[in-house]
Amino acid sequence: DYSETPVDITGQEAAYGVTVTEDCNYTLTYVDTQTGTCPVVITRTFTAIDECLNQGTDTQTITIGDTTDPVVTAPGDDTIEACDVATGLADYSETPVDITGQEAAYGVTVTEDCNYTLTYVDTQTGTCPVVITRTFTAIDECLNQGTDTQTITIGDTTDPVVTAPGDDTIEACDVATGLADYSEAPVDITGQEAAYGVTVTEDCNYTLTYVDTQTGTCPVVITRTFTAIDECLNQGTDTQTITIGHTTDPVVTAPGDDTIEACDVATGLADYSETPVDITGQEAAYGVTVTEDCNYTLTYVDTQTGTCPVVITR
Known part of the structure; x- marks a missing residue:
């Protein structure tokens, strides 16, 4: 019933809680003025005027304000599988974002009888995972405010999937010639997956290395282990077996047959030997x-048949 123009309440004294002491007939009015905002202070002036225009006044001060904080209920905590904040939480903001009217979209509720504005602001700690604290704040017209927080955890918990190339067999004399990139210390081949025939399935950044071990001699069996490690230290591995060996026989071409004029083997063929003689390098x-x-070793061994002539097979 606020009114800045006089309101006649003659006969309603009890309803308004005002008393008038006057022996003659009178009219009773009130008029309101206000100052301030939160609170609003209203001065209600009651005026009684009798038939002879005598008048009396008194005032009532009415203070209207909102002193109750809004009650904010944030949504439940959340965990997001993502490589980083940019991909996992596109609306991340370290400056306040006004979401007044979007409460349902953000899963937040505000209990408040008066008009209010609702904002959120984010802070983060850690790396893998990144823990984000989202603070929702409602402020009403009288600057009462309420807050609540939601914790959003963003991290990558999935191991990379590494698929090594198929096993391989290399014809070579040794590891150095057969597999020039053999290494017993990890070798970073990030970005060279195609060159090495390896595939990595991983949504986030990763590093890819290989390391070799070997067993045996002929053949040498090499186990090449490929390892992918992502930014959150999840890792995946796969292995390739590389067999390096030499399976090709040497081709030996003996000199042409020969006939020697001599009385016996001892004088005709001084280097005759029925046990192997190493002549490597004397080809x-x-x-x-x-x-x-x-590399090879070269030997000869002799056998003989007959007497005159003696036929030697070398």
């Missing part, structure tokens, strides 16, 4: 050729 001296990619 030219013996007129023999060897076609072989790897």
Whole structure:
């Protein structure tokens, strides 16, 4: 019933809680003025005027204000599988964001009888995971405010999936010639997946390495282990077996057959030997050729039949 123009309440004294002491007839009015905002202070002036225009006044001060804080209820805590904040929480903001009227979209409720504004602001700690504290704040027209927080955890908990290339067999004399990039210390090949025939399934950034171990001699069996590690230290591995060996026989070409004029073997063929003789490196001296990619040893051994002539097979 606020009114800045006089309101006649003659006969309603009890309803308004006002008393008038006057022996003659009178009219009773009130008029309101206000100052301030929160609170609003209203001065209600009651005026009684009798038939002879005598008048009396008195005032009532009415203070109207909102002193109750809004009650904010944030949504439940949440965990998001993502590589980083930018991909996991696109609306992340370290400056207040006004979401007044979007309470349902953000899953927040505000209990408040008066008009209010609702904002949120984010802070973060940690890396893997990143823990975000989202603070919702409602402020009403009288600057009463209420807050509540939601914790949002953003992290990558999924291991990379590494698929190594198929096993391989290499014809070579040794590891150095057969697998030039052999390494017993980890080698970073991030970005060279295609060159090494390896695939990595991973949504986040990662590093890819390989390391080699070997067993055996002929063949040498190498186990190449590929390992992908993402930014949150999740890792995946797979292995490739590389067999390096030499399976090709040397090709030996003996010199042409020969006939020697002599009385016996001892005088005709001084280097006759029925036990193997190592002549490695003396191929030219013996007129023999060897076609072989790897290191080798060359021997000869003699056998004989007959007497005159003696036929020696070398």
